[in-house]
Amino acid sequence: MSKPHVLLTNDDGIDAPGLAALYEELTGPAEVTVVAPMDNQSGVGRTRTHRTAREDHPWGYALDGTPADCVAYGIGGLDAEFDLVVSGCNHGPNAGNYVVGRSGTVGACIEAGFLDTPGIAVSAYHNRDFFVHPPAEYDFGRPARVARELVVRSLSAGIFDTVDMLNVNAPVDVPESPMRVTEPHHDYDIHVEHEVTDRDEVDIGKPRDGDIAIRDVVWPGTVGWENPFPTDDETRDRYPEGTDRRALIEGEVSVSPLTAPATAVDATGVEEIAAGFNDGEAARERATEDGI
Structure with a gap:
């Protein structure tokens, strides 16, 4: 079986050590093409620009744009078919639904979802220091190895038949950290x-x-x-088991399976509103026809 082709990007910029760690780890099991921002684009979410420029890079291209721009260009502008988009390793966690919603790391995978390509967003955190800042002082090897395992296992297991993306938070300092399936917690x-x-x-x-x-x-x-996660019972109780933030408190690898494009859900109340609105419109139309 041929290697999967991975489009690798990030939001910290093409020279970020987290990206280098992922590139080094993924080039074994996958063919990797990098399209990453020229400079830091943290917190831009799925922002897109309409004009950009690129520079050649030994691993692919540096783009003068956002992570979502990089994915859009990679999928739509290169003569290549990609099996997966991997974004990261971010220099800090992306946990909690508000943070996930505005993250450039995650935004790249959301853009990929709209373009029918699954994604894995990988963020690194330190169980004691929390933020890996400054990033040059930390080793991103552990999150990169977690990403490698997820790339290999998720593609072979058919995970992306029902899931658009995985949002992953992995510690840089806990070598035997277990992996937990989680959901983003609301705390904003x-x-x-x-x-x-x-x-x-x-x-x-x-x-x-x-x-x-x-x-x-x-x-x-x-x-x-x-x-923000002191190791005390009060903080643990704030974040229920099964949430991404609780996993970070415990020093675990958090994996949240998510949909990327907005997904419609059943809502009986909305159906009732629509029916009432339509009945009212029909009544007003009849009244107009009758000259009332």
């Missing part, structure tokens, strides 16, 4: 500050009088790069 809030006076705290462009700061509270109680 927003903090709005009016009349911001500290100009250094405003990131909405040129400072102005009356600036408003809209701050994500993605990791509750966290400042900077500190670990």
